[in-house]
Amino acid sequence: MSIWNYANPQLKDLVAYEPGKPIEDVARELGLKPEEIIKMASNENPLGPSPKAITAMQEAVKEVHIYPDGASYRLREALAKKFDLQMENIIVGCGSNEIIEFIGHAFLKPGDNVITAKHAFLVYKLMAKLFGADTIEVDDPGYVHDLEAMAAAVTPQTKEIFVANPNNPTGTLVTQEAIDRFMDQVPPHVVVVFDEAYYEFLDNPPDTLKYVREGRNVVVLRTFSKIQGLAGTRVGYGIGNPELINVLQRTRQPFNINSIAQAGALAGLLDQEHQDRTKAITDEGRDYLQGQFEAMGLEYVPSYANFVLVKVGDGNAVFKAMMAKGIILRAMASYKLPEWVRISIGTMPQNERCIAELKAVLGK
Missing domain, CATH: 3.40.640.10 (Type I PLP-dependent aspartate aminotransferase-like (Major domain))
Incomplete structure (x- = not known):
């Protein structure tokens, strides 16, 4: 007899939360060097801790x-x-x-x-x-x-x-x-x-x-x-x-x-100095990403956080294409937003690399 006959029934249909893909996983799966991968998927602080x-x-x-x-x-x-x-x-x-x-x-x-x-x-x-x-x-x-x-x-x-x-x-x-x-x-x-x-x-x-x-x-x-x-x-x-x-x-x-x-x-x-520095690069990076999305003719949701939600067509396809280039974004199909990806704000060199690769993927 299956263990599900005894387990709490609500667990059977529970789909586990899927976090942003780790750098180590991407490196292993795609044969990339970890140091060449940037993760812009999980709204992390690109400066690291204080x-x-x-x-x-x-x-x-x-x-x-x-x-x-x-x-x-x-x-x-x-x-x-x-x-x-x-x-x-x-x-x-x-x-x-x-x-x-x-x-x-x-x-x-x-x-x-x-x-x-x-x-x-x-x-x-x-x-x-x-x-x-x-x-x-x-x-x-x-x-x-x-x-x-x-x-x-x-x-x-x-x-x-x-x-x-x-x-x-x-x-x-x-x-x-x-x-x-x-x-x-x-x-x-x-x-x-x-x-x-x-x-x-x-x-x-x-x-x-x-x-x-x-x-x-x-x-x-x-x-x-x-x-x-x-x-x-x-x-x-x-x-x-x-x-x-x-x-x-x-x-x-x-x-x-x-x-x-x-x-x-x-x-x-x-x-507080480290927090202020983090906020400053976030403000700069958010303005940059949103300005680039406008220039590319992409719909996005104006953000107050350290990420931006942007409409790219087929979110999963773009996620996979960007990952192959060493950039981890977050596909949004699980949030009922299959045409969108969420991009965390990184350092300015990371933001610039992300936009350059996104333009290539989208043919912009």
């Missing part, structure tokens, strides 16, 4: 025989100080993805539902399915979250609403005014999750922490994977009112953040 974070992690390696601080005290203390909150407002996860899982453990059961935008981060839907919950996908005209429609879609079974801002994979932004109107309509039985992985790339980010300070049922997610350049350490954090965070802490495994990751995240958090 030099101060590297030094801190090297020091932390000397004590890996000791269990890490299970409460991530110093990191949570620094985050609380940065946002003028209390440590009780902060939970740290193995990437913000783990905190999405904490929220699922805390609030979802079979028969519940979550609400997302149609073209939102796939992990929201995957996590809902893991807990036997349904997902209500709301149309997003112009690839922007329609918060009015999302609020109107709430049912008595709705437990979570995810608002990615800026959104991945579209790079679009919802305004403070739209968020305020939306929050006026959300009933108290719904936890609103503002996923702000790209928050640091904004010049004037909306203030969602005010809802935390008001004690609303809100979790604000942020990460060290993007502007901090620490994607490999997997550190994210959630901000919420102390009672809500206390519920989430009860779902967290002990020692979920290793000591090396904690050291790197803390040092990186305190290195």
